[in-house]
Amino acid sequence: MLTFTPYENPTYFAILALGLLPIVIGLLCGRRFHWYETLISFFFLVLIFGGSKLSQGIALIAYLVYEVLLVWGYIEYRKKKNQTGIFVGVVILAILPLVVVKITPAIQNGTQSIIGFLGISYLTFKVVQTIMESRDGVLKKFDPWFFLQFLVFFPTISSGPIDRYRRFKRDYDNVPKQDKYLKLLQKGLHNIFMGFIYKYMLAYIFGTLLLPKLQHQALMAHGLSWSLVGVMYVYSMYLFFDFAGYSLFAIGTSYFMGVETPINFNAPFKSHNIKEFWNRWHMTLSFWFRDFIYMRLVFFLMKHKVFKSPKTTANVTYIINMTIMGFWHGVTWYYITYGILHGVALVVNDWWLRYKKKHQAQLPHNKFTEVFATFITFNFVCFTFLLFSGFLNTMFFVK
Incomplete structure (x- = not known):
């Protein structure tokens, strides 16, 4: 069979x-x-x-x-x-x-x-x-x-x-009413078409044509190299297009069945900060962790007055929440480190947003600063995806 x-x-x-x-x-x-x-x-x-x-x-x-x-x-x-x-x-x-x-x-x-x-x-x-x-x-x-x-x-x-x-x-x-269902069919067909582009064209280019060559070159370099930087970016693109492509197939199929399954990705690499990234990347997982772990843990810690400051409570919970997400991916140092880094990044992000709000008169805000913020966020995410891939483990620790 x-x-x-x-x-x-x-x-x-x-x-x-x-x-x-x-x-x-x-x-x-x-x-x-x-x-x-x-x-x-x-x-x-x-x-x-x-x-x-x-x-x-x-x-x-x-x-x-x-x-x-x-x-x-x-x-x-x-x-x-x-x-x-x-x-x-x-x-x-x-x-x-x-x-x-x-x-x-x-x-x-x-x-x-x-x-x-x-x-x-x-x-x-x-x-x-x-x-x-x-x-x-x-x-x-x-x-x-x-x-x-x-x-x-x-x-x-x-x-x-x-x-x-x-x-x-x-x-x-x-x-669903017929006019609404016709729109669902249109959206479903569009999602499936985009899924083919994402998964079978773009993910193939990044994951099959480019990534193995760059990984081989990086392994031959025996350390930090431009090939390793290439692995970081190419793997990030592959991960996005492969997973987002699958999600588009699943959502499109659901629409054909009259079920409006929620979307999973919303242009995550356009994010201006790490919190926005998690509101755009693997959204149903992110929102699940927010609603069923983060919010409940914050409520528990505040109810029992574990920390005096709400900011401290939020910061500790960010790190715990993202560390659990790291463990969920697998019990390896690179998954766990990936989760911890994103937890710390969320803490830093909240601090920066508070600081920026307090000093907004002194800090510039224009198109350049927005592009710079997106650039910083994108590169941080790509670096953590390199960790997530396990390639560094293969490169430096596996003999």
């Missing part, structure tokens, strides 16, 4: 087009066929996790049963009680499979965990946010069958974007 990685070859897109056709016809006629959407989701899950990836498919099934029962049980409990200890315990249990998957390579010389599968991180984000929204009382009704469909929505299962339970449910339960 053939196994497909989402959006990786023409055959997948051909099958996708045929699978989406009944959904498009139904929505144009003002009807949504939930039974067919469930069937087509199951079909694509088999394509993605069958054949040579059957072990991942089995892990996915076990994970889904575990998480759905866990969330369902907590929500039933939440209707009667609301103890913090139970809530914390459930969150820990929810993220436990992901933690095992992330730390296994670090403690077993690169061996992957048998419970891992493509997209486990993004499913875990959906699970945890559902638990937290239930704890907050904003999630009033819970349907285990719908929750399962929310988790395995096939256009976004492998790498996001990360949707929210209530937002997804509004789209899933409703049929």
Whole structure:
């Protein structure tokens, strides 16, 4: 049996087009066929996790049963009680499979965990946010069958974007009006077309044609070199166009299904500062960390008066939040350092914005300063992406 990685070859897109056709016809006629959407989701899950990836498919099934029962049980409990200890315990249990998957390579010389599968991180984000929204009382009704469909929505299962339970449910339960759906089709087609340009043209140029040559030259130089600088910029471009291209495919496919999955990238390299960058780069992940880690940790620290100054609270939380993001990418020094550097950069950025506001009469603000700010932000981001790539680890530490 053939196994497909989402959006990786023409055959997948051909099958996708045929699978989406009944959904498009139904929505144009003002009807949504939930039974067919469930069937087509199951079909694509088999394509993605069958054949040579059957072990991942089995892990996915076990994970889904575990998480759905866990969330369902907590929500039933939440209707009667609301103890913090139970809530914390459930969150820990929810993220436990992901933690095992992330730390296994670090403690077993690169061996992957048998419970891992493509997209486990993004499913875990959906699970945890559902638990937290239930704890907050904003999630009033819970349907285990719908929750399962929310988790395995096939256009976004492998790498996001990360949707929210209530937002997804509004789209899933409703049929867009014909004029709105026609606009969604237009936007969906545009996104898929741009995805092809990003992933199969630009990412190919940067990641396949340029990057290996520059990496080889940098390794031959045995230290700092212009080739290493080239690796930094070329890898950053490759990372953006590859990931943004995938996200465009996922969003475009979602639009064809009448689901307005949130965008993931918004011209991030135009950012004037690092905070703006994180409001433009991998936006659904950034906003998830903001809403479900940063804001809650700030509230906890202020409630318990851990720090006297709100500024100190915010600064400490920035670093903790971004360090956790680094650990999420993997338990390696370069991922963790990447997270810490961005946390420190956010602290410096907040200090500079306060300073600039206080001394705005003395500081110039014009087109040049904006371009300079963008230049500084872009180069900082590219440097941290070089760390993130692990190439420096290969270059200086791996013999």
